[in-house]
Amino acid sequence: MDVQKSIKQDVLLKKFTTFRIGGPADYFISVHSTDELKEALQYAQEHNLKTFVLGGGSNIVFSDEGFRGLVIKIEIKGIVCHDTENSDVMLEVGGGEVWDELVSFSVSRNLYGIENLSSIPGTVGATPVQNIGAYGVEVKDCIEWVEAIEIQTRNIKRFSRKECLFSYRDSFFKTACGRKYIIVKVGFRLKKEGVLNLSYVDVAHYFTQKKSPTLKRVREAIITIRGKKFPNLNEVGTAGSFFKNPILTQKEYKLLKEKFSDIPSYYNDATRVKVPLGFILEKLGWKGRTNNLVGTYKNQSLVVVSYKKATCKQLVSFISDIEKDVKNKTGIVIEREVTLVV
Numbered sequence: 001m002d003v004q005k006s007i008k009q010d011v012l013l014k015k016f017t018t019f020r021i022g023g024p025a026d027y028f029i030s031v032h033s034t035d036e037l038k039e040a041l042q043y044a045q046e047h048n049l050k051t052f053v054l055g056g057g058s059n060i061v062f063s064d065e066g067f068r069g070l071v072i073k074i075e076i077k078g079i080v081c082h083d084t085e086n087s088d089v090m091l092e093v094g095g096g097e098v099w100d101e102l103v104s105f106s107v108s109r110n111l112y113g114i115e116n117l118s119s120i121p122g123t124v125g126a127t128p129v130q131n132i133g134a135y136g137v138e139v140k141d142c143i144e145w146v147e148a149i150e151i152q153t154r155n156i157k158r159f160s161r162k163e164c165l166f167s168y169r170d171s172f173f174k175t176a177c178g179r180k181y182i183i184v185k186v187g188f189r190l191k192k193e194g195v196l197n198l199s200y201v202d203v204a205h206y207f208t209q210k211k212s213p214t215l216k217r218v219r220e221a222i223i224t225i226r227g228k229k230f231p232n233l234n235e236v237g238t239a240g241s242f243f244k245n246p247i248l249t250q251k252e253y254k255l256l257k258e259k260f261s262d263i264p265s266y267y268n269d270a271t272r273v274k275v276p277l278g279f280i281l282e283k284l285g286w287k288g289r290t291n292n293l294v295g296t297y298k299n300q301s302l303v304v305v306s307y308k309k310a311t312c313k314q315l316v317s318f319i320s321d322i323e324k325d326v327k328n329k330t331g332i333v334i335e336r337e338v339t340l341v342v
């Protein structure tokens with residue numbers, strides 16, 4: 001690849017994020033292989049350019065001023081399947097593959113494991129970073145390894161699942177050390193004979209009214225459930241849940257229960273309880289509220305949406321108001337799930 005020729009200048013970043021917010025990148029390049037990525041990184045080093053790596057842009061907001069440096073969009077494709085000794089199937093998948101196309105591919109081949117993660121926007125390479133999760137499943141449950149390039153040396157390193165340090169919406173790749181790597185390939189272990197996970201209340205409820213669950217029907221169920229809770233990306237901008245659900249100590253949870261006696265909880269061990277922030281936001285009057293051109297979605301208050309011509313400044317002001325209000329009224333300091341590049 002001739003990097004110099006492939007680089008574009010002054011590229012509007014809003015076109016590359018699902019929030020549709022963000023000014024121009026000074027320089028922008030799409031890379032289709034690890035070699036092209038290495039060349040782009042070398043070019044950035046030689047020209048002293050800051051780099052930012054972009055996948056599907058579904059969990060990111062750029063500032064209105066854009067990005068002073070080189071944005072590298074990962075378009076590394078490819079899915080290679082092979083059987084393992086114990087009848088599982090390994091899929092080696094390029095980081096630039098579209099996540100939901102991979103889910104569709106595995107379900108169509110009767111491979112179990114990631115069906116509950118249907119319909120999540122974004123690319124495969126982004127999924128380990130925040131350990132995407134939905135309807136009782138986290139992507140870490142199926143990841144065997146992650147391959148990444150170290151930006152400085154351009155060496156490739158394979159991280160085992162253990163080395164990825166996965167936890168709720170978190171991983172090694174979000175740490176200062178992990179940010180020195182770019183994910184290029186992910187190894188998934190899927191099952192030919194798996195067990196369906198119907199533990200999430202919405203999924204269980206779907207199948208009390210419908211036919212018996214199968215792998216394909218679970219995917220359909222998730223697509224239907226998500227369709228009701230998330231806005232149409234053709235109509236508004238969004239990045240799904242804007243904040244993480246808070247994980248509280250038992251003491252904090254008890255205090256919250258005194259305020260909202262009917263609050264559900266996700267898991268409840270001896271020390272920690274995860275609670276749905278969407279529920280709290282609705283109780284505090286945030287559901288469907290709009291200020292300027294940003295707001296919370298009418299069917300799900302954890303989902304922040306942006307309307308045409310919304311700015312990053314308006315978004316930051318809106319979410320800061322939410323953060324302050326939750327802190328003032330419940331004492332909980334909430335954490336953002338979406339990355340703001342400002």
Ligand code: EPU
Nearest residue numbers: 134135136240241243244245264276278279282300301302
């Ligand atoms: N709820 C309300 N009002 C609201 C929103 C939610 O009362 O406005 C209540 C619901 O009725 C339900 C509970 O809160 O009892 C949980 O709501 P929901 O099932 O919609 O899930 P969530 O906790 O808001 C999380 C993930 C989603 C994932 C769903 C399903 C986080 C930050 N979000 O949302 O993931 O799809 O569970 O598993 O953990 C994402 O990370 O971007 C994302 C969309």
